[in-house]
Amino acid sequence: MKNLKSRVKRTVDIARAAGYSVQQVRNLERDGVLPPATRTATGHRSYGEIHLHSALAYRALAAGTGPTEAKRILRTVHTGAIDEALAMLDAVHARLHTERVELRHAQRAADAISAEPIEAVHSADAMTIAELAEALGVRPSTLRHWDIEGLVRPERTAQGARRYTPTQVRDVRIVHQLRKAGYRIEHLRTVIPQLRHADGAGDLHSALAARDANITARAGALLDGAAALSAVVGAADARSPDPSLLGRTRAVAIRAA
Known part of the structure; x- marks a missing residue:
């Protein structure tokens, strides 16, 4: 040296x-x-x-x-x-x-849905927007807004009506719970894709922990x-x-x- x-x-x-x-x-x-x-x-x-x-x-x-x-x-x-x-x-x-703030929102969201059995959608039939809105106790206009914001995009019938598959019903339930917990739309745009692609809450928490470690290292x-x-x-x-x-x-x- x-x-x-x-x-x-x-x-x-x-x-x-x-x-x-x-x-x-x-x-x-x-x-x-x-x-x-x-x-x-x-x-x-x-x-x-x-x-x-x-x-x-x-x-x-x-x-x-x-x-x-x-x-x-x-x-x-x-x-x-x-x-x-x-x-x-x-x-x-x-x-x-900004990444760290978004991560904290995602971590709190993961904690919030840990008690939400996202796999507990048993119906094999899709739901109409009116049926889903009634089941959740929200207005159909709320579901349309979430669709426009890109949070949950349902399938469409030949006539253009919205139809929610069981997986999309699960996603709507998650959005609904997080909205009730106070999460804003802009935060959910970051959180929901992570929740959608995670294989259960355990994998989600592991993925978020890895992201946290990456941010700390950077x-x-x-x-x-x-x-x-x-x-x-x-x-x-x-x-x-x-x-x-x-x-x-x-x-x-x-x-x-």
């Missing part, structure tokens, strides 16, 4: 420290994730601290938001548009927060990425001192804290 403490690093040094292959490091430079390397008299690449920190930042950000967005953020940082890069990072955090990766971005900006300041960048460096550090 001696080379990592020196000012000049080889391609292989960056690769080993960042967990990439030599070719991947070259590709990152080509894609603008790393700033252009200097060249020795013999044409070999020479890298510095900013390249190492950029590679580490990209690795973390790619895990948190995907490679495309991570590349955009690093390229923006290297152009000196730090404020723009921070805004992009803020947008990533906002999207992750949030941790973004935290690492923000810290690495702070180091990138600091390394850039060291290469080309500019007092006007000091506040921006601190802004990145604050986001990483």
Whole structure:
């Protein structure tokens, strides 16, 4: 690891420290994730601290938001548009927060339907909208609204009348219960497809737990990425001192804290 403490690093040094292959490091430079390397008299690449920190930042950000967005953020940082890069990072955090909020709604919905025997629809016959509305104690217009909103889309007869299969009756019962529990239509658009494709409440809870773990891992990766971005900006300041960048460096550090 001696080379990592020196000012000049080889391609292989960056690769080993960042967990990439030599070719991947070259590709990152080509894609603008790393700033252009200097060249020795013999044409070999020479890298510095900013390249190492950029590679580490990209690795973390790619895990948190995907490679495309991570590349955009690093390229923006290297152009000196730090404020723009921070805004992009803020947008990533906002999207992750939205996912977390939706997940919490889905988890509460899963808890709410645990006592609802969704498999307990025994009738082999489809129900008309009037029959289903009467069974649930709601107006037919409510079922039409849920259809328009895409929550439960019944089949149609040749005459265009709505007919609900047993599976669709089950879905309507779930929607009805969650609506009574206070769930809004926009939240149900996210929740219902998950409930529809889950094989029972147990599998649904497992799927939601896996999604929760994924969000947590991505949030941790973004935290690492923000810290690495702070180091990138600091390394850039060291290469080309500019007092006007000091506040921006601190802004990145604050986001990483």
